[in-house]
Amino acid sequence: MNAPLEAEKRDAKLNSGMSESLRRLIAAVLMAACGITSIISIFWAEPFNAQFFLGIVGALCIPAALFILSESYERTFIISIISVEFLIIAYPIVISFAPHFDFDFNSYAAVVVICAGIPAVYLSGFPDERGASRLTVFNILWAIFGIALFLRAFLPYPNVFREPVRYGPDDPVYHMRLVENALLGDHFPFRIFYDAYTYFPFGSHLHFAPLYDQIMIFAAWIIGMGNVTHALIDAVGAYYPAILG
Incomplete structure (x- = not known):
């Protein structure tokens, strides 16, 4: 058996x-x-x-x-x-x-x-x-x-990376302005929460959450090792949504 x-x-x-x-x-x-x-x-x-x-x-x-x-x-x-x-x-x-x-x-x-x-x-x-x-x-x-x-x-590189980088509607341009303000305006590592030029002359409190911009700010600062340029900020901003997506 x-x-x-x-x-x-x-x-x-x-x-x-x-x-x-x-x-x-x-x-x-x-x-x-x-x-x-x-x-x-x-x-x-x-x-x-x-x-x-x-x-x-x-x-x-x-x-x-x-x-x-x-x-x-x-x-x-x-x-x-x-x-x-x-x-x-x-x-x-x-x-x-x-x-x-x-x-x-x-x-x-x-x-x-x-x-x-x-x-x-x-x-x-x-x-x-x-x-x-x-x-x-x-x-x-x-x-x-x-x-x-x-x-x-x-x-999409040829259509995006030109001199300077071509961004789309208002929101991307404004986010890049916030990043440039933090890195080149002596605010690093903080991002502004009040914009005196929006709704001039009264100003406006920003309704955007800070983390989205802070990631770009620190990424550009680390890549540039503290020596940040407009070209580097543009490159980080253009690749940022592609990596997140």
Whole structure:
């Protein structure tokens, strides 16, 4: 009576082993694709620009693929975090801010690394499956954020970033005036709560909550390391809604 049960257990164990081997093989192929694409992108990149360094980091995916096949999970985890995770986080930021900072990037390498890297991380067989699932969820959400940032920051760049930055209706212009007043009018780190020039000559108490403007004020001050210019304030103000959105 135990013979059929033993046979079923052997078959289940065999199928489990085959599925695990197939899973590792797929993860290794995806990881190798990330590495090969990154290496190729180095030859097309400008020396010592953003894509040059991203390609060097992406080349670490090749040893990660070998470690996956050898079931060296600890080394796989470390190298995957260094290479794939860094690239998944870095590519959306580099591409979105490329026009303003003149970053060089390879769109094909970015697509391959993100599309192949996310499932490769999940399938690579980390000992902590719960941690791998959480990391995969984070990667998917970050990719969605990256696409949104690309649509809101990269594509409209030529129409927004002109000399000076072109803002829309009255409210954005007024918020930027409040930020400039705080940074260039010796009010930092505070934002004014009473505007003597609105509803002149009586003045007006501001009905805008301060946090929205304070974030821009501190962001511009930190980026400029205390040396804030009109151009920096305009750039922070233009990217601000794109990042929040």
